[in-house]
Amino acid sequence: xxxxxxxxxxxxxxxxxxxxxxxxxxxxxxxxKLQLHEYDLTLEKRPTTQAIIDALGDPTQFEEVxxxxxxxxxxxxxxxxxxxxxxxxxxxxxRLNTDGLGNLVNKRNILPELSTCVDALCVSMNAQDEEIYNxxxxxxxxxxxxxxxxxxxxxxxxxxxxxxxxxxxxEGVNIKACEALAAERGVSFRRRExxxxx
Numbered sequence: 001x002x003x004x005x006x007x008x009x010x011x012x013x014x015x016x017x018x019x020x021x022x023x024x025x026x027x028x029x030x031x032x033k034l035q036l037h038e039y040d041l042t043l044e045k046r047p048t049t050q051a052i053i054d055a056l057g058d059p060t061q062f063e064e065v066x067x068x069x070x071x072x073x074x075x076x077x078x079x080x081x082x083x084x085x086x087x088x089x090x091x092x093x094x095r096l097n098t099d100g101l102g103n104l105v106n107k108r109n110i111l112p113e114l115s116t117c118v119d120a121l122c123v124s125m126n127a128q129d130e131e132i133y134n135x136x137x138x139x140x141x142x143x144x145x146x147x148x149x150x151x152x153x154x155x156x157x158x159x160x161x162x163x164x165x166x167x168x169x170x171e172g173v174n175i176k177a178c179e180a181l182a183a184e185r186g187v188s189f190r191r192r193e194x195x196x197x198x
Contacts, residue, residue, distance in 0.1 A: 017071030059092025074102030084117035100148035120161035128177035169194030
């Protein structure tokens, strides 16, 4: 059975997608490791909206429901919106962890749609400039770094809680510079540690 939801602390995580618009060299998936804590996040097939909803249980039993697996949830935007709407309609709180490339991938501004059902947005900035971003994240689409920064800057117009993150310990990544980029865009910043997930 695929692991469609998994728990870390008092949050329930949704494993919606196995695809990603980045090939991050620090991601366990890049090294063919799909284990997170005690959970195997391998998806033999992409789950339906109903399968996720059935697996979620009562959203109010958790501090938040978080869309975050070894894939990018905005690549399955229709399903993301449907499940997040279910959570909101049933008294839960929703956080989306994303690479910030949803607008680029979907070829439109998806923030108005996300604003209807997402309470908090966490965007992986990962680097203070395009060269270092491309080195570590290896995006599949041209212009990904600029698109991520534009998404990050626009996000507070739609979603109240927006946080950018970067991983301390990656070669060349300047955490202070990343924090300054986040501040310039009016969003919070969180420093993550290399190889510590969840």
